[in-house]
Amino acid sequence: MDTVILIVELVGVLSFAASGAMTGLRKNMDLFGVCILGLTTAVGGGVIRDVILGNTPPATFQNPIYAAMAVVTSLVLFLPRVRRLLTHNQPLYDLVMLLMDTLGLGIFTVMGVQIAYTYVEEPTVFLLVFVGVVTGVGGGVLRDMMSGDTPYIFVKHVYASASLAGALACTLLWLPGLELYAMGAGAVTVIFIRFLSAYYHWNLPRAHD
Template identity: 50%
Template sequence: MSVSQQIIFFTEIIGTIAFAFSGATVAIRRRMDIFGVLVLGGCTAVGGGLIRDLILGNIPPSMFRKPVYVAVSAITSLAVFILIRRNNHLLEEEGSQRFLRFIELMDAIGLGAFTVVGVNTAVELGYENNSFLMVFVAVLTGAGGGILRDVLGGITPIVLRKRVYALASIAGAIVHLMLMKPLGSLAMFAGAGVVVLIRFLAAQYRWDLPVAIPKHSSTGT
């Protein structure tokens, strides 16, 4: 395995762990059983990559050719289940704010990691001259699993409502594309770093995109 392949694999594993952690936590908060936790953790971790591969014609999708990602997501989800089952206070309103922030951090890391993996996958499949497609599948890889997680969890997808989620992914994908030629595989870290930084700042300063109806306004209905 070349250095470039090692960097990509490491990034994918980090993203898988981060998103599985995020998905499992959502499942637990929605009071799903252990099977539901494993399913939601897995969907969050590999769902975006699955949709990306189907769009790019990468058949069968990577999750079936490299089951290590499914295994890592299952182990992570199970670990989260055991952790919270033994420490219920972590998800209580009066519980640890540090843990809740850690969940947000894991989600940001997962978004950053899979955004740049999406770009890299499109390049490997020969679409390096189609910038729009590369950015599109980057965002899809990064946010697709989270959309599946939220839909299965019965909540409005976070990508549509909170903390400039998709824009962070778009910005990271563009940075990755711009730095690919001068930096090579290292551009992945720059792109992922931009995504995490934007998500961190958005959470810290409560940045949200404008909505037509403010949260506390009455619509008259």
């Protein structure tokens, strides 16, 4: 199970690092800026999660594989051919951004729940869901703030709400021996809601509505 968890985490890191690096490309940042934004997006939510749970130093600083994956992903996206392909084709950029950000959100939401179960002896549903959502959206919030944008979770298609639904599904389905199934169901819930909201342009009511 540990190997499966590590692979899932690395896929999540790659996905969020890509979304952060792509934001850096859109903002015309230099190589260092793109890498920092990719790294922050990939590990930011996990660092916040670990601080909340008292798991210090955070896992990111104990195992360099996460940071290395994020930086390598950012470097690949900065390659001239890849960079031009993404920045000169807006529909492709939007599609890849949606895929990477959604996949990262789903994975990190359920990873937050899993880590909370691991480090808290008798976690409440509120704690598990809260940590799951914070882990899922934390890196994206830091990405948007660092790039000068209004955080994605406040203005785009249903985002934090999808993370909330996925974290709740994962928590309620969690049973000894069936943890991976609960995590899979939670991640699929997030991804399904995000894709539907993007396709149908669902948004929560806004202040000016």
